[in-house]
Amino acid sequence: MSSFRFLHAADIHLDSPLRGLSRYEGLPLEEIRNATRRALDRLIAIAIEEKVSFLILAGDLYDGSWQDASTGLYMMKSLSRLVHAGIRVITLSGNHDAQSVIARELPRPAGIDHFSYDAPETIRLEDIQVALHGQSFRERHVRKDMTPTYPEPVSGWFNIGVLHTSLSGYGEHETYAPCSVETLASKHYDYWALGHVHARQIVCHHPWIVFPGVLQGRHIRETGTCGAMLVSVENNTVQSVTPVACDVIRWSHIVIDIADLHDLDDVMHAARLRMEHALAQADGRTVIARVTLTGTTTLHDSLCASTCWQDDLRSVAVSLDTGQNPIALEKLRNKTTSPPTTNTLHDLDTALSKLMSDPEFIATLSDDFEMFFSALPGCVERSSLMADENSWPLEEASSALRARLMGSAS
Ligand SMILES: [Mn+2]
Incomplete structure (x- = not known):
């Protein structure tokens, strides 16, 4: 022993x-x-x-x-x-x-x-x-x-x-x-x-x-x-x-939800805090970080339009370098989404109305419904799902979709 x-x-x-x-x-x-x-x-x-x-x-x-x-x-x-x-x-x-x-x-x-x-x-x-x-x-x-x-x-x-x-x-x-x-x-x-x-x-x-x-x-x-x-x-x-x-370089994935931030200065400030935290966690090691921005934000378009913010973020990273414990950026990812605007909703609504009055589109939908009904088990009565033989529940579907779209904008 x-x-x-x-x-x-x-x-x-x-x-x-x-x-x-x-x-x-x-x-x-x-x-x-x-x-x-x-x-x-x-x-x-x-x-x-x-x-x-x-x-x-x-x-x-x-x-x-x-x-x-x-x-x-x-x-x-x-x-x-x-x-x-x-x-x-x-x-x-x-x-x-x-x-x-x-x-x-x-x-x-x-x-x-x-x-x-x-x-x-x-x-x-x-x-x-x-x-x-x-x-x-x-x-x-x-x-x-x-x-x-x-x-x-x-x-x-x-x-x-x-x-x-x-x-x-x-x-x-x-x-x-x-x-x-x-x-x-x-x-x-x-x-x-x-x-x-x-x-x-x-x-x-x-x-x-x-x-x-x-x-x-x-x-x-x-x-x-x-x-x-x-x-x-x-x-x-x-x-x-x-x-x-034993590692001498620490990888860190910093995901920042910027939904509640108002401008790019706020984004930079949030990023700085998170990078400082990653450095503190790394115990004297170099950190290589990926920064991913997420969230639904009106900043989305300006983030997409320019790559300047990437240089700004690198500048924040470089400014944190005390000479012994740097943080380097591996990649910057913009995964934000743009909030739906009234215009987008209006466009969608128009497109929907147009489709609903297009006989060809209705015909293809009917085929889909037909397939759906034929796949139902025998015990489900077709009549229990349809008002009458030739009326597909399209109006219900489109108004439900409209209600969802309007709901997401509020
Ligand atoms: Mn192996």
């Missing part, structure tokens, strides 16, 4: 670009370019600071084949620092860094263990009696559940399953090595160190099934704190699973 701590991370996607940024003056490009490397630096620093026994990287260390060897060399240099500090490293390949995807591999120094591509295997840390079970992806697309062939737990030891998986399906994440909480639980391991799903999530506490999430958010759908999980084990029992932030 031993006590130790370890770090569980996944989805580093080293050197993958941060996406969706439009270039403009004031965008900290250099900082953005190196974000995934600096997040890895933080992970390494935390591992050393926290004196963990080992680090698990559960797949997608790389985003795909390297542009050049420097990506792989940076990873090896970083992990070697842990080895020198006496911290073991256990890595696994996922879909993005499957054997068939990464054109070449660099030799790994002793102290870094990489799960086999051929079959599930057990890596044993004898001194602390920890058994890690796992298998790397050979091909990018793994469609079958990999867990049935995972080894039996080592009795009396602390057992960890390492797996890159979409579990039973997670929204936008493609299906890889599908499995369920039940199949994972049936292996009788103590902790499942998963990777692939980029949103941090503790799926289950008995056993622990954990996605640490992406190490550094890379686009506007990866907002909020990103990093790794610090796991504390005492007498072979997990005491705590604590998220630790």
Whole structure:
């Protein structure tokens, strides 16, 4: 029975670009370019600071084949620092860094263990009696559940399953090595160190099934704190699973409903407050924000007519830069709508009246009604829905529509 701590991370996607940024003056490009490397630096620093026994990287260390060897060399240099500090490293390949995807591999120094591509295997840390079970992806697309062939737990030891998986399906994440909480639980391991799903999530506490999430958010759908999980084990029992932030750039989606604002100055003021809040939340990190304006407003037309407000908003962002904690704008979205005007209503009403007096239009409607009636179950009498054989309920429909339109304007 031993006590130790370890770090569980996944989805580093080293050197993958941060996406969706439009270039403009004031965008900290250099900082953005190196974000995934600096997040890895933080992970390494935390591992050393926290004196963990080992680090698990559960797949997608790389985003795909390297542009050049420097990506792989940076990873090896970083992990070697842990080895020198006496911290073991256990890595696994996922879909993005499957054997068939990464054109070449660099030799790994002793102290870094990489799960086999051929079959599930057990890596044993004898001194602390920890058994890690796992298998790397050979091909990018793994469609079958990999867990049935995972080894039996080592009795009396602390057992960890390492797996890159979409579990039973997670929204936008493609299906890889599908499995369920039940199949994972049936292996009788103590902790499942998963990777692939980029949103941090503790799926289950008995056993622990954990996605640490992406190490550094890379686009506007990866907002909020990103990093790794610090796991504390005492007498072979997990005491705590604590998220630790490793990201150096924080993505934030700021949605502002401007329905109640009167002019663009008010919009800028509201945006400033929200940006200040995002910066305060980011704890010294650079923030990349998308600002989306919503709501039904008379400002809609002027927002559409000019792009000046976008420059104004960028200017607000730039003015918040204290020199160490900038906020950059990824994109500005105008999703406001214009309130219906009396003119629009009048136009609609005229169009409706015109249609109702158009015999051709009435004929097509009659066909629709005919289809509707023929689809009704036999027990519904046609006569209960129509005043007489040749009168469709058109007047009722059009006056109901008129009433709705007038109602929305008031
Ligand atoms: Mn993946």
